[in-house]
Amino acid sequence: MPIEPLDRDTILDLARLAGLPLDDADQAARIAAGASAAIAAVARNIRETLFDLEPGDYLAALERLAPPPTTGSVE
């Protein structure tokens, strides 16, 4: 389910509820954009799994998950 981005007014309301001195609308809009991006990034990390990778990216992801080799190089 897509996450609704935060808007400027929500940030201003939250600031008021928290008793923070924020009344600059431009600053509130910037905070809203930054917070929305952070929330989306966290949500992606939680929800995305190896299932969601394209076949071409899958083997590379497995390589990254694998522990480093403990023995010498293959001859």
Added chain:
Amino acid sequence: MSEDPGALGLVEVAARIRDGSLTSVGVTTALLARAQQVQPVLNCFVEIDAEGALRAAEAADDARARGSVLGPLHGVPLAYKDMFDIAGKPLRYGSRVRGRHVPARTATVIERLEAAGAIRIGALNMAEFALGATGHNAIWGDCRNAVDPDYMAGGSSSGSGSAVAARAAYASLGSDTGGSVRIPAAANGVVGIKATYGRVSRAGAMKLSPSIDGVGPLARSVRDCARMLTILAGHDPRDPVTSTLQVPDFEAETARGIEGLRIGVPRNYFYDVATPDVRAAMEASLAALEREGARLVELEVPDVASMSELSRAIVYAEATALHGAWLRDRPGVYSPQVRVRATTCLLYTSDAADE
């Protein structure tokens, strides 16, 4: 008595829609009625999209009326195992884990079928995460055999075999890692093919074991299956293992018959645990092939048991990578049977696969 379009095969119904003797709306309406009729008994669908299918059928008939170029499946209703991405549509993988997952992009195989003019009438039942060969599913309900509902449908593409055999779809898509197209095709008396690795793109299809996974069609005849495979096969940049070789016209090849074709018949391993009735059915099939002119060549496949074990190690090691985090963090999202099966995967390490 009016004609039952469900009695026709895929190739035949495509020709009839093309020549105007049947409409896509008429055919789709008949198949939707059949799907609704068999669903309470067979449970082969997890979703029947009547509204979407009829909208697409109307568009197909309009396109024909306008004189548009028609694809080889123009206006033909199909159904797909519930593990192929369709942009914007939630899909389940036969599980409760993925119920809210909405893909951003459509699977290549679905794009190819749509480009050929196919219409989707619904999503088909399957084993949870394709981890099962019988067609049982504790979350979405067991899928039953279309020939005799007292019997199992086979899996993991259970709905794909059952719906096609029940004449609720002209063909379906399944996936096959260790038999998941071939088993339900055999159990329901239809045709299914797991093509050579790399023939068909897996982009946008659920993964089980990407080193072995294949996507394949199920249909009611070899010719119908061949048309599906000709559309599905071919290189796809989204799946780098797909072959760049030109795709033959498999349907045209079937017209040549099997006169003179050499067919290998392995006599070791596969018969070891076969019951007398299965042996008898196999012998009857071989006799039928011979009557049609094929040459049977008995042979012994070396190291089958070892290969089977090695294949299991690869599948389980790759399934561990896919399911490991969920099994550790949220084991309750799996049904008990599949949790046990998936947990077995954790016993296989990549070292075991290397050995």
